[in-house]
Every structure is written in structure tokens, then in C-alpha cells.
Amino acid sequence: MIRVLVSGATGAMGEVLIDLIKKSEDFKVSAGFSKEDKVCDEFTIYSDIKKIKEKSDVIIDFSSKDSLDSILSLALDKNIPLVIASTGFDDKDLEKIKKASEKVPIVQSGNFSLGVNVMVYVSKLLSKLLDGFEIEIIEAHHNKKRDAPSGTANMLFDAVNEARDNKLSKLYGREGFSDSRNPNEVGIHSLRAGSINGDHEVVFAGLDEVVSISHHAQSKKIFAIGALKAAKYILDKENGLIDIKEILNIGE
Numbered sequence: 704m705i706r707v708l709v710s711g712a713t714g715a716m717g718e719v720l721i722d723l724i725k726k727s728e729d730f731k732v733s734a735g736f737s738k739e740d741k742v743c744d745e746f747t748i749y750s751d752i753k754k755i756k757e758k759s760d761v762i763i764d765f766s767s768k769d770s771l772d773s774i775l776s777l778a779l780d781k782n783i784p785l786v787i788a789s790t791g792f793d794d795k796d797l798e799k800i801k802k803a804s805e806k807v808p809i810v811q812s813g814n815f816s817l818g819v820n821v822m823v824y825v826s827k828l829l830s831k832l833l834d835g836f837e838i839e840i841i842e843a844h845h846n847k848k849r850d851a852p853s854g855t856a857n858m859l860f861d862a863v864n865e866a867r868d869n870k871l872s873k874l875y876g877r878e879g880f881s882d883s884r885n886p887n888e889v890g891i892h893s894l895r896a897g898s899i900n901g902d903h904e905v906v907f908a909g910l911d912e913v914v915s916i917s918h919h920a921q922s923k924k925i926f927a928i929g930a931l932k933a934a935k936y937i938l939d940k941e942n943g944l945i946d947i948k949e950i951l952n953i954g955e
């Protein structure tokens with residue numbers, strides 16, 4: 704039985720993850736981490752990582768960028784693998800994650816669903832094949848999402864940009880007048896409304912033709928399923944930053 708320390712335990716994703724773990728035969732919740740202490744039937748949620756004494760085999764983090772330092776020190780202190788699903792990280796945060804992965808195995812992804820990671824892989828291919836087509840990215844999420852654009856939109860931008868020798872630049876929204884569109888700009892547009900679980904579209908627009916690829920998350924479960932798969936995969940790894948594509952068997 705794999706003992707999971709759930710970070711972000713009282714959040715929307717934390718609750719979905721805990722519910723899936725309770726129905727699983729392979730996993731159990733050892734403890735939770737969140738902003739407030741809370742005693743649940745089968746485990747305790749702590750707001751202070753120093754109070755967490757329960758033995759855990761892996762940490763799965765669906766909290767926020769604000770708890771990154773706590774989560775990294777928890778993984779390093781307990782010397783256990785870490786699945787980072789929180790989004791909104793900047794380059795300094797990503798550097799901290801890379802540094803910590805020298806000591807413990809870490810997988811960090813803005814999206815743990817299979818469908819999105821296949822979409823990221825295909826978007827890179829489309830960007831290469833449709834050279835000269837202009838690219839726009841649209842993402843839509845629920846009205847409680849704090850960060851914009853989504854981590855997934857950033858993954859999609861990185862993929863299409865890599866295929867264009869990193870010559871592309873992000874443009875967040877548009878307003879006012881402009882004589883012409885810079886061919887290397889990628890408009891990234893974020894919708895926030897209702898209870899949308901996570902929709903993404905990449906549009907490749909050429910002269911008189913458009914190619915697009917999209918993903919629609921019908922539940923939050925798809926992210927928790929991917930995170931649990933990642934947790935199982937990194938359990939026996941020594942250390943290192945493991946690519947989600949390796950875990951989901953996507954591409955070379």
C-alpha cells in the first residue's frame with residue numbers, strides 16, 4: 704500500500720485525489736498538508752510541515768506556488784519522491800525544483816492528464832509542419848482559478864515555440880489598435896467563468912485555412928489519475944526531474 708501525503712488536501716483537487724485514493728487498493732492517505740489543521744476520520748491535515756510525523760512513501764502536491772518551499776523541504780527532510788501538480792511557477796521556482804530533484808525524484812507538470820500531454824506532443828508536430836501559420840492559444844477555467852494563463856497553456860506555448868527554434872513570443876490578450884500582427888507572436892487568452900474544469904485550444908491559422916487542436920476536461924479526476932500514475936512510477940527512482948512524457952509513454 705503506497706502511503707500518500709496529500710498537499711493541498713482541503714482544496715478542490717485535494718478532495719478529488721483523496722476520494723480516488725480511498726477507492727484505490729494501491730494507495731492510502733498518510734497525512735495532509737494545507738493552510739489549516741483538520742482532523743479527518745482516517746488521517747490528519749497539518750498546516751505546519753514540522754508537525755507531520757506520519758510515514759509517507761510519496762508527496763502529491765495540488766496546492767499553490769506559495770507552498771513550494773514547504774513542499775520541497777518536506778520531500779528533502781523525509782527523503783521521499785514528490786509529484787508537483789501546482790501551477791503558476793516562475794523560473795526561480797522551477798530552478799528550486801530542479802535543485803531539489805538532485806536529491807529526490809520529482810515529476811512536475813502543469814497537467815497530468817493523458818489527453819493534454821498527447822495534445823502538447825501533437826501541437827509541437829503541428830507547429831513544425833505548419834511553418835508560417837500563425838498561432839493562438841485559448842484556455843478556459845473555473846472562476847476560482849488564481850493563476851493565468853494556465854500551466855497547461857504555458858506547456859502548449861513551450862511546445863509550439865520549441866518547434867519554431869524558440870523564436871515565438873507570448874502576447875497576453877489584445878486591446879486598442881495595431882497596424883499588423885507580428886507573425887512570431889502567440890496570443891494567449893484566458894477565460895475564467897463557472898465551473899469549467901479546464902479547456903484548451905491551439906489554433907494554427909494560415910492563408911485561407913485553419914488547423915486547430917483542443918482538449919476538454921470533463922472532470923477533475925483525469926488530473927488525479929495522472930498524478931497517482933506518476934507517484935507510482937517515481938517511487939523506485941533514485942532522484943532526478945522525471946518527464947511526464949516518459950511516465951505516460953508519449954513520444955520518443
Ligand SMILES: NC(=O)C1=CN([C@@H]2O[C@H](COP(=O)(O)OP(=O)(O)OC[C@H]3O[C@@H](n4cnc5c(N)ncnc54)[C@H](OP(=O)(O)O)[C@@H]3O)[C@@H](O)[C@H]2O)C=CC1
Binds near residue numbers: 711769
Ligand atoms: N497539474 C495538473 O494536472 C493540475 C494542476 N492543478 C493546479 O493545482 C493547484 C490547486 O488547484 P485547486 O485544487 O483547484 O485549488 P484550490 O484553491 O481549490 O486548492 C488549493 C489547496 O492548496 C492549499 N494551499 C494554498 N496555498 C497554500 C500554502 N501556502 N500552504 C499550504 N496550503 C496551501 C489551499 O488551502 P486553503 O483551502 O486553506 O486555501 C487548498 O487546500 C492549482 O495550482 C492548479 O492550477 C489543478 C488541476 C490539475
Ligand SMILES: O=C(O)C1=N[C@H](C(=O)O)C[C@H](O)C1
Binds near residue numbers: 853856
Ligand atoms: O486550476 C485548474 O483547475 C487547472 N489547472 C492546471 C493548469 O493551470 O493548466 C491544469 C488544468 O487545466 C486544471
